[in-house]
Amino acid sequence: MALSENSIITYFCADFLLCFSSFTIVLALGGGPQYSTLEVAVYQAIFFEFDLPKAALFALVQFVLGAILFSILQFFSPPPESHLSTRYIWKPKAKPAQICLHWMLFLPFLLFIFTPLLHIVWQGIRASNWWNALLNKDLWQALGFSLSLAPTAAILALTLGIAILFTVRRLMWLNQMTAANTLLTAGMVVLAIPTLILAVGLFIWLQDRELTNWQLFGLVALCNALAALPFVLRILHPPMWRNLQSYEHLCQSLGLRGYSRWRLVEYPLLKPALKYAFALVATLSLGDFTAIALFGSPDFTSLPALLYRQIGQYRTEDGAITALILLLLCVLLFIFIERNKGGQYD
Secondary structure, eight states: OOSOHHHHHHHHHHHHHHHHTOOHHHHHTTOOTTSOOHHHHHHHHHHTSOOHHHHHHHHHHHHHHHHHHHHHHHHHSOOOOOTTTOOOOOOOOOOHHHHHHHHHHHHHHHHHHHHHHHHHHHHHHTOSOHHHHHTOHHHHHHHHHHHHHHHHHHHHHHHHHHHHHHHHHHHHHTTOHHHHHHHHHHHHGGGGSOHHHHHHHHHHHTTTSOOOHHHHHHHHHHHHHHHHHHHHHHHHHHHHHHHHHHHHHHHHHHTOOHHHHIIIIIHHHHHHHHHHHHHHHHHHHHTOOHHHHHHOBTTBOOHHHHHHHHHHTTOHHHHHHHHHHHHHHHHHHHHHHHHHOOSOOO
8 A cells, every 4th residue: 555544644634634724715705604614703703793702712612623633643644754764665657547547536626726727817818907907006005015925924934944943953963852853843733723813813912002014014924924834844854854964973073053054064955945945935925815814904915815805896807817916926936836846845
């Protein structure tokens, strides 16, 4: 078997966590009281009822259930492998019948994903009010904030992830595996705390304070960065651990420390992984609607928030243009990711 029981349980829990914390899809498709998730119920309790105790209760339930699922996920997850512990398993070449079966199973998913994307492209291209949309200051304001939020969140996530992993790999080098795994798990625990729950906590804490647009910008960027932190840790942990294994003794003998070591040893070897992680976090932040849904305002918005507002006002042509612009930006970032992966980082 290609997958062990532990792997199946791990993938199931990871997928369940992602679906369990679904917010944007349910909200965009009109999730009402009868068809709502906990996160959408939190959003409705704040904006439609302004019942903060109710929102806090729903958020607590979401956190407890997410923590239980995350604990199960961590229990069955194998420890990250280095190049010294990686097992290379020979796999026979797939037979034509197997390839055909794979495509038969894969094709419906491709159609499900690409059909709405192609519809967005078609509706955006054939929209008749492109000129008016391009003259709309709301579009340019949302575009500016989105293009600023994405790299800011990516830089924050990379900075925090690198700081955690420097400590983790040093603890692993000193054979303090319990402390290393605890710290790494603490960085991954964001999977159990959806972005909306984190944003709700900040919203309740700061509700009596007047915040400027740039302070709101910082809060949204921080929420997006924390939401993407587990991906950064998974991408950067293997290459950073390999660097320590391969070059620690050499750096000690040469007296390389601090910035000199980073510039001469760490950065050249980590550059592909850093570029990949940066582009991935930027893409996730670019399309994120969760934090901006709570902290956004007419003067501080993003492309997903503008798109949601346009759809809610039945401005379908404006929404099609905004969706096409957002899609093109994400595609450009994904092209950048594919050209700069330089290997598999998992």
